[in-house]
Amino acid sequence: MILQFISIHHDQQRSIKKLKRLIIQISLIVIAINMTACSSLSGSFANRSTQLSSGLQNAYSVSPNTANRLSPMIVQNAERYDISPTLLAALIRQESNYNSSARSPTGAIGLTQIVSTHWRQSCPGNLYDENTNINCGAYILSTYYKSAGSWSKAVAYYNVGPSGYERSFWTRHKGKKYARSVKRHEKILKKAL
Template sequence: MRSQALNLKLVAVSISMAFMLGCTPHKSAVESEESPLQAKTDDAFNWSIDQATMAYLSGPSSPWSSLSILQRGAEKAARSKPVVTPVHLKSEALAQSLQSQLEVDPLIAAKLAPLIEKSAAKYSVPSYLIAAVINKETEFDNKKRSSAGAIGLAQIMPNVWGKECKGNLRKDAINLDCSAKILAHYYELTGDWEQALAFYNVGPGKYERSRKARTVGHRYASGVMSDMGRIKQEREFVLASIQQRL
């Protein structure tokens, strides 16, 4: 009798641990043939058990909280969590890159880098690509105006993009924002940054109609991509150095 009572206690403990740890009892082949409704019910039940188990294991009084396997799991999760770089650090790295790679005046680089990073994040356009476009268009001189009427750092045509880009395009922030918006639009059309840059230079209409325009557009894109590569490499190097010091 005493042995039988002990066995019953062991069975009870096993069932309790099964529910606590989210385990499910073994089913026979006949028992496993459930209806879809029963399967959904079981899934919901198992999910609730998993949630309760996670809460139990992470609790301060849990005997499992000190297990090395859980500690290793937590460390792995912490390592795999994406690191979000603050915008001001990206701006600092870009500013230094503009100075070293393009010889941009330090004051101008420090002023424009945050604006470039902001527009880049807004439209999902690489900041180093925007910077390379500005360098190609005006070499960071916002007073330049083309014979066709393009204005500002990124040489935006007000008669073409004035409705899409609200505000005074002579202002650096608005001009840069418009440039990023145009690049994002052309990239969405083409799925290729080099093609998008060619469109930016000669326009989609001329690109499609004229072989000469296509040649000019791709020559422009090649030059921008070359500058972009140098800016990107230096920016990433500087950013890594800054992060190591923190």
């Protein structure tokens, strides 16, 4: 009887030690995920804008004038829609390579390549205006995030649309490939910050 009690007590102690180790491991994973999800920008609005400007110049070879002009717009609009500024900056890199006057063969306009026929109601104004365009791109990405539930899927939606993503394997594949490319651009930018 005493041996049985000692054996049970010893098993409980081992279980408690295993549980403590598991809790520590889960805590470390949660901390790592939170650190990865956070933007690499910190400080005041002016400091975040300056950091982003420097990152755009170093990571994407954006001219200092362009980087200094666009960075505050990117930070402001990303924060307005609760998007990481580095993700929005990477999306702009993918869409237009920071060419404000970009126009695609399909009629997509500006830095974030907005198709005005699809977004006229939600994004009124001159889409060649840099702030209007960045605001609209951030709005669209935020809207897609709310319906997709993940940033990766939201970025894929940005490229192929939600119905295209759901309708076809090939379109979904194209959207996922696009999302991976944006993620690579974001990773390069974060390293440059």
